């Protein structure tokens with residue numbers, strides 16, 4: 437894969453007619469966060485029903501009649517597997533039966549103590565239905581001594597679960613939305629008709645005409661019942677340390693979303709402006725790599741006072757490159773996906789702007805395509821610092837051996853990419869592109885400074901064994 441893989445998107449709908457249809461539309465807006473599987477679980481107050489499937493939402497629900505999912509409470513999930521292989525039983529929302537009844541669980545993030553907890557429970561005879569880290573939470577909730585009734589889930593999460601989580605829990609008559617105390621992943625609250633909607637990104641609200649109310653705070657848990665919404669914190673508020681994933685702004689979130697106090701498009705434009713100021717260069721045209729590089733390229737062109745043009749046209753009907761399982765197939769797809777408009781680059785000094793540079797395979801071909809079209813010089817500007825470290829909080833980068841910047845100097849990368857210059861934005865430029873205090877963001881994949889103490893090797897090993905990094909053949 438050339439880009440980091442998206443994590444997941446979660447949706448919760450409470451007290452809204454045709455909740456399954458609302459969830460479906462929201463999930464459609466969140467499809468960029470996960471394309472491996474999708475599922476919706478609905479409650480009518482008495483019965484819980486679900487439909488899940490592999491692939492894009494349109495595949496998972498092909499020919500399915502959503503009116504079969506009756507009820508006014510729903511939770512939905514689009515998945516990319518950061519832990520647990522991509523297979524039907526790992527599809528979320530998980531529906532599990534514990535002493536308090538059925539609970540549906542939708543999770544975005546990565547639990548850093550899941551491996552240890554799972555080992556502990558299995559040693560005492562617990563049987564797991566899936567290989568995801570998300571299921572561990574229900575075992576923690578069900579453990580004798582701290583059986584979590586729907587009203588004390590917060591205590592379990594706050595005191596026994598570590599890592600990144602934006603969770604939706606759905607019971608027959610109740611819904612809970614909760615964000616980890618670092619707030620790694622976004623989660624927002626909206627109002628729709630008689631009820632409420634919770635979603636990973638605000639674009640989901642735009643899709644259904646819901647009103648954005650606010651972001652759920654790091655460490656905050658919202659409980660939705662007939663009596664209304666109750667807000668509480670799962671640990672003492674003075675222990676909450678925001679560590680928003682800065683890479684959501686750089687790459688993951690949709691530019692039309694509002695997350696972590698900023699509109700993503702605006703942050704990306706600021707990234708481009710700061711990048712242009714840090715690494716000025718004389719050139720004829722700024723060209724974004726679509727779609728991820730567009731907002732930053734706009735900002736770069738504005739700050740550098742160089743014309744912006746679209747030198748690449750993306751074919752939207754070609755699948756995402758990372759979904760292709762073999763290298764040979766991927767290299768062919770790059771040509772299928774991006775085509776150069778030759779007149780835009782011919783005899784020009786060109787600046788290419790992409791959102792990030794992880795492995796470099798795609799970029800090498802894009803640079804070659806621009807040169808083949810007659811560009812005089814090709815310079816690459818990247819609006820995030822070099823990726824050198826793994827993420828333990830829900831993002832599946834390439835292994836360290838595949839991270840280009842972890843293994844090569846800038847000069848070596850320029851040589852490999854056959855490019856005239858390569859420059860990255862600094863950490864300061866990155867953080868100064870947002871509105872929140874600089875210490876409110878996680879930048880670990882760039883700096884190696886992890887906001888949670890010692891992300892242990894066992895957890896990473898667990899990801900390697902259980903997750904997509906494992907070479908695993910699905911039947």
Ligand code: SF4
Pocket residue numbers: 620680681682683684826827828829830831878879880881882
């Ligand atoms: S390590 Fe990187 S990708 Fe992971 S949460 Fe931190 S900033 Fe985001």
